[in-house]
Amino acid sequence: MDHARRPGAHLRVVAVNGERGFRRRLLEMGLVPGVEFKVISIAPLGDPWQIEVRGGRWSLRRAEAEQLVVVDVT
Amino acid sequence: MTTPGSPAAARKQVVLVGNPNVGKTTLFNALTGSSAKVSNYPGITVDRRSGLMTAGDGVIELHDVPGTYSLNARSADEQIAFDAIVGVNGAPVPDVVVVCLDATQLARSAYLLLQCQELGARCVVALTMVDEAAIVPDAAAVAAAFQCEVVPVTARTRLGLAELRAAIERTLATERTAIWRWSPAAHQRANLDAARAAIPDAWRAPQRYAAPLPAADDALALWALTCVEDDDELELPASLRVLVRARTVTAADDDDAVLGRWNFLDREVPRLLAAARALADVDARNRVRERTTQIDRFLLGRKTGFLAFLVVMGVMFLALFMWADPVIDAIDKGFKGLGGLLRDLLGAGLLTDFLVDGVIGGVGSVLVFLPQILLLFLFLGFLEDCGYLARVAYLMDRVMRSMNLHGRAFVPMLSGFACAVPAIMATRTQERRRDRILTMMVVPLMTCSARLPVYTLLIGALIPGSRATQAMLMVAMYLFSTLTALVAAWVMSRSVKPLRAKRLPFFIELPPYRWPRMRDVLRMMWSKSSMFLREAGTVILACSIALWALLNFPRELPAGSKDYAALIAKADGPDKATLEAEHAAKKLEYSYGGRLGHAIEPLIRPLGFDWKIGVGIVGAFAAREVFVSTLGIVYAESDADENSESLREKLRGARTADGKRAYSPLVALSLMVFFALAMQCMSTLAIVRRETGSWRWPAFLFTYMTTLAYLASLAVFQIGTLLGFG
Incomplete structure (x- = not known):
């Protein structure tokens, strides 16, 4: 999802990949297929990102975000 | 129940x-x-x-x-x-x-x-x-x-x-x-039924709820099926774990x-x-949420983010270092005064010494931690409740992650520069046990304030060169300790099995900024501090008394030594003070702790240390800064502190049997490296035991740090000698 790596982007989750425990954690937090989220900002050191999903703001590492298959719906 | x-x-x-x-x-x-x-x-x-x-x-x-x-x-x-x-x-x-x-x-x-x-x-x-x-x-x-x-x-x-x-x-x-x-999907049924059959009776609905509730048992079965993994930290019945591991989920x-x-x-x-x-007030409510975005634009901004971060951390650090100091001094003086009062009241004797030096001194050594603990938890509670602590983790994750530490390990490690005891208590903000323990294992490597007097004495007395060189060396010691702590975290997270773990997603919430409720912050601050007094304090007190005994028994010098009591009674003026100091030095040398210093001399010789430093190291176990006063007694300097010029003179002037300087700059460097790395603080061990609930981790901490210190000092002294710096 590197093309969408910019603050302000609206993205929709299509699928969540990754190892089981890791994946379940993201799903349980509500990052399920179909949900939309917004990239708010990128930390000064370039990683992680701040995203807004389901009314809450979260920190998500770039490598972890790469486990999300997304489409840009900005 | x-x-x-x-x-x-x-x-x-x-x-x-x-x-x-x-x-x-x-x-x-x-x-x-x-x-x-x-x-x-x-x-x-x-x-x-x-x-x-x-x-x-x-x-x-x-x-x-x-x-x-x-x-x-x-x-x-x-x-x-x-x-x-x-x-x-x-x-x-x-x-x-x-x-x-x-x-x-x-x-x-x-x-x-x-x-x-x-x-x-x-x-x-x-x-x-x-x-x-x-x-x-x-x-x-x-x-x-x-x-x-x-x-x-x-x-x-x-x-x-x-x-x-x-x-x-x-x-x-x-x-x-x-x-x-x-x-549940049809294909789940077989797994669920098997897991449900493995749930022990005590966990089943009929036992817990006094009524059969098959769907509740199914939920437990589902919980086990989804949670049990190679590296989970769960406590569940072995039968259930074995079953889940055998199924394909x-x-x-x-x-x-x-x-x-x-x-x-x-x-x-x-x-x-x-x-x-x-x-009716939806606009006002939206504005409140908008405020978080605006504050974040500044506090997490590309340029301003780290500036703000440095200021916040700097204030916290200075507070721990400086604001706590006068209170610590006051506690120190108060207990010394109390001891003096009691000594006057009771007169000299074993009971007086025990009460004054053992008990009152011991209680004092527990209470001196309180100002820093209170302050640290006041800051932590405030920062956590207002929402900034999660953002510290966000800002520092990149750095901490590369050492396999959690972003939230940053604050405890920074606090470690002041004192490891509150810093170890601050590891609680990390949710995973493995992350907490890994942080606890490296926090004591940070240059705590108790190491400062030792460095000041050694640098001042033994390192030649201008003030600037000396100051640079002090800065180098800080860098050395920080680097060692980070590398140690990286190495341990790869080599020590309970500290190895899969990376969890760093999916942490950045809550909206809210003004903390001071009552909640103060309540938490007090509960942490009283817990420290109750649980770690008792261990520290017991250790202080044991150490006091070690350095004060036996009480009498062996038969055939000078009769100091008689000599002191006859002498007066400066002679009397010299005799008293000499008497104290002899008593310390003859004490069990002194003999321990002699006994370990062969072991520490290769590091460049003699038995006098050995006694200092034994005494430093109470708290590192005690090294200075113990060394002061050994060198018959009563009331020595790290700035005491006469103690510095004696260290410089000390000669070995063959007339060479006992303490070269290389010895000082070796000793500083030893103090940087060795686990010589019983309070830290007590708090690690308290926080991990077993003696296993403090034992590991002591072993690895002291081994590391020994090997590093050995390398410094031996290589330095080979290169001709001896």
């Missing part, structure tokens, strides 16, 4: 659960008032808070559990929430579970509610943050959707508390049901449950929000 035989006789048990940052603690404090008690879960450092509250005519015991997003546990905190809701692993079976739902994030916080209901808990919803949400759903509609009572509360203004009590009381009388909003099975719940939530919650009445 509620036992199946006598449920009516026992007090009703209510558990308060919810996501982090939903105002659960404030609600707990408001409901229980001053009756709240903080104790600890055995073996781990999560506070167990419980208190009494009234509901109707009865008194109910309310338990607060750590905030969690899901019951699919991985960390110790999540396990505690699970145990408390289900009523296993020693927790009483709750009669009612109060679930806090965040009105600003309704769907996400309701995920936990669904899990509780699947397990057969009688749930009551406390709808929090209604004063912040831009859309507040109708409580009756939420209640209908989630099939339980829903009460909007604002704990700060005590709004809704009476209604919540009444709802709890009504729910106590209801029949238990296990409510599932989805049905795939990501598709996880989806079945997780997406099943989300399907329900994504169907119901938007409907509830759409039906909500418009709020």
Whole structure:
């Protein structure tokens, strides 16, 4: 999802990949297929990102975000 | 504890659960008032808070559990929430579970509610943050959707508390049901049945709820199937673990449950929000949320972010270093004065020495930690509650992660520059036990303030060169310790099995900025500090007394030595003081601690140390700065401190038997490296034992640090000698 790596982007989750425990954690937090989220900002050191999903703001590492298959719906 | 035989006789048990940052603690404090008690879960450092509250005519015991997003546990905190809701692993079976739902994030916080209901808990919803949400759903509609009572509360203004009590009381009388909003796929059935068969009787609904509830047992089976993994930290019956490990559970099975719940939530919650009445002050509410965005633009900004970060951390660091200092000095002086008073009152003697140097000195050595602990937890509580602590982790994650540390390990490591004891207590902000322990293992490597007097003495006395060179060396010691700590974390996270772990997603919430409630902050600060006094303090006191005995017994010099008492009685003026100092030095040399210093001399010779430094190292175990005063006694300098010029002269002038300088700059460097790395602080060991619940980790900490120190000093001295710096 590197093309969408910019603050302000609206993205929709299509699928969540990754190892089981890791994946379940993201799903349980509500990052399920179909949900939309917004990239708010990128930390000064370039990683992680701040995203807004389901009314809450979260920190998500770039490598972890790469486990999300997304489409840009900005 | 509620036992199946006598449920009516026992007090009703209510558990308060919810996501982090939903105002659960404030609600707990408001409901229980001053009756709240903080104790600890055995073996781990999560506070167990419980208190009494009234509901109707009865008194109910309310338990607060750590905030969690899901019951699919991985960390110790999540396990505690699970145990408390289900009523296993020693927790009483709750009669009612109060679930806090965040009105600003309704769907996400309701995920936990669904899990509780699947397990057969009688749930009551406390709808929090209604004063912040831009859309507040109708409580009756939420209640209908989630099939339980829903009460909007604002704990700060005590709004809704009476209604919540009444709802709890009504729910106590209801029949238990296990409510599932989805049905397991057909392919899941075989796994579920097998796992359910492996659940021990004590965990089954008939035992816990005194009524059969097959769906609740299914929920437990599902929990085991989704949670058990190679590196989980869970406590569950071995039979269940063995069974789950033998079955094939795939990501598709996880989806079945997780997406099943989300399907329900994504169907119901938007409907509830759409039906909500418009709020009159919706613009003001939106502005409040907009404020967080604006503050973040500054505090997390590309240029301003680190500047703000440095200022906040700098103030905290200076506070620990400087604001605490006068209080620490006052405590020190106060106890010295008290000791002097007692000495005058009782006269000389063994009992006086024991009371003054052993007991009062020991209590003093516990209390000197208090100012820093209070200050650190005041800062931590404030930063956590206002929302900045999560952002510290966000800012520092990149750096900390490369050493396999959690972003939240930054604050404890920084605090380690002041003192390892409060710093180790501050590791509690990390949720996973493995992360906490890894941080505890490296925090004592940071240059704490107790090492400063030692460095000051050694640099001042033995390192030639200008003040600037000396200052550079001091800075180098700080860099050395920080680098060592980071590398040690990296190495241990790869080599020490319990510290190895898969990376968890760094998916942490950055809550909206809120003004902290000082009452909650102060309450937490006090509970942490009193816990330190109660539990670590007693160990530190015992060790201080033991060390006092080690350095003060036997009391008499061996037969045939000079009769100092008679000589001192005859002498006067400066002669008398010299004799007294010499007497003290002889007594220390002859004490068990002194003999220990002699005994380890062959061992520390290769590092460049003699027996006098050996005695200093033994004494430094009480606290590193004691090295200076112990060395002072050995060199017959009463009341020496690190700036004492005469002690420096003596160190410079010390000669070995063959007339060479006993302490070359190389010895000083070797000794500083030793002090940087060695585990010589019993208070740190006591607090690590307290925080990990076993002696295993302090023993490991002591062994690895002291070995490392020995080898590093050996390398410095031997290589330095070879290169001709000896």
